[in-house]
Amino acid sequence: MLQLDYRDRRPLHEQIKEKIKTLIITGVLQPDERIPSVRELAQLLTVNPNTIQRAYKDLEAEGFIYSIRAKGSFVAPRERSAPHPRREELLQQLERNVAELMYLEEPLEQVLEIVYAVYKKGGLNG
Amino acid sequence: MLQLDYRDRRPLHEQIKEKIKTLIITGVLQPDERIPSVRELAQLLTVNPNTIQRAYKDLEAEGFIYSIRAKGSFVAPRERSAPHPRREELLQQLERNVAELMYLEEPLEQVLEIVYAVYKKGGLNG
DNA sequence: CTAATGTATTATATTTAATAATACAGTTAA
DNA sequence: TTAACTGTATTATTAAATATAATACATTAG
Incomplete structure (x- = not known):
């Protein structure tokens, strides 16, 4: 690894x-x-x-x-109180990434598929 | 700009x-x-x-x-026939990005919100 | 022909990345 | 106490990436 x-x-x-x-x-x-x-x-x-x-x-x-x-x-244990330093940046990157995928005519369903898959199995990989 | x-x-x-x-x-x-x-x-x-x-x-x-x-x-006009050179990389980045957000305990709803917003208004910004 | 285009080359300077070799401060275990 | 291991910091050096500068060439449009 x-x-x-x-x-x-x-x-x-x-x-x-x-x-x-x-x-x-x-x-x-x-x-x-x-x-x-x-x-x-x-x-x-x-x-x-x-x-x-x-x-x-x-x-x-x-x-x-x-x-x-x-x-x-x-x-580091995850801090539930304060917002994580990376949060804002990650959300902006997400928006940008999705916008580029949409421009390339990637179907919404495919994008949702990935989002759901990650959240369902509780993380990365498969 | x-x-x-x-x-x-x-x-x-x-x-x-x-x-x-x-x-x-x-x-x-x-x-x-x-x-x-x-x-x-x-x-x-x-x-x-x-x-x-x-x-x-x-x-x-x-x-x-x-x-x-x-x-x-x-x-460049968007090519509907061949897959775009960036597609695979973008999908991997998306998965990675979502996984990191989930680790930081960002609610699924918030992630979906962004995805839908982008696809709804047909692109970036707002 | 002239002017503008993309493209390529060579040179130079600056910045970043990576290594190397130490050193210091604090902890742990013998 | 001592020895070995930690994170951390510093200085020096080399290599690679970045950016500028100055040209040059081939092609197109007017």
């Missing part, structure tokens, strides 16, 4: 961030569960620790993990 | 590409309608012509415009 794709020309720290986020939103990683240390993951992916650090820093800024010095980094 | 945002740290050619795509999917620009020449738009945005060229090249690769040497660049 944690394997880099070098044909993907997005920055490594971004790829890594997305992969970990996927593990979180699919429930593979549970709230307060520890994720690999910066140095561990760097070695596992044969990548510089600074690159992992950058990914973790961004994940923390987006509210998906939290880090404690000398202890490790952990999956 | 065609105004660059220098707080946005995405590359200029990408910002420009997205802005033109927005004009297309909102119907402001109609099929086969001519868009500004590379040099015109470069001057309008006070940006290098090569940067516009890059944006147009990407837009053409994604099937949103076509260019004819010595004539200009134009909005």
Whole structure:
């Protein structure tokens, strides 16, 4: 799962961030569960620790993990009180994405199908 | 509408590409309608012509415009026969986006609201 | 012919991405 | 206390992406 794709020309720290986020939103990683240390993951992916650090820093800024010095980094529990930092951006992206699909004449039914499928099985994948 | 945002740290050619795509999917620009020449738009945005060229090249690769040497660049009519180059990617992005929203406990109703709104008014904005 | 078009090339400077090598501060366990 | 592991920060260096600049060429329209 944690394997880099070098044909993907997005920055490594971004790829890594997305992969970990996927593990979180699919429930593979549970709230307060520890994720690999910066140095561990760097070695596992044969990548510089600074690159992992950058990914973790961004994940923390987006509210998906939290880090404690000398202890490790952990999956952030979902905050029901405050609105999530990513919420507004995600809703805008959704609107944009749907609008583009509609322009390409993708049937509404197909779009709804995807939305329902995700919510039905409680997340990603199938 | 065609105004660059220098707080946005995405590359200029990408910002420009997205802005033109927005004009297309909102119907402001109609099929086969001519868009500004590379040099015109470069001057309008006070940006290098090569940067516009890059944006147009990407837009053409994604099937949103076509260019004819010595004539200009134009909005591509939607092809009903072949599947659009962007379709598969857009559907995957949609699934991912919805999954992340669900993880953040965004109600299904809110997501459906956005989808319906876009399809109802026939595109973006409101 | 002239002017405008898309397209291509080469060069240069700036910014970003990634690596490398350390260092510091705090925790945990021996 | 010590050793090993954490997150975090800094500085330096290299490589890649971005953007500008200056041309040039082929084609079309007037």
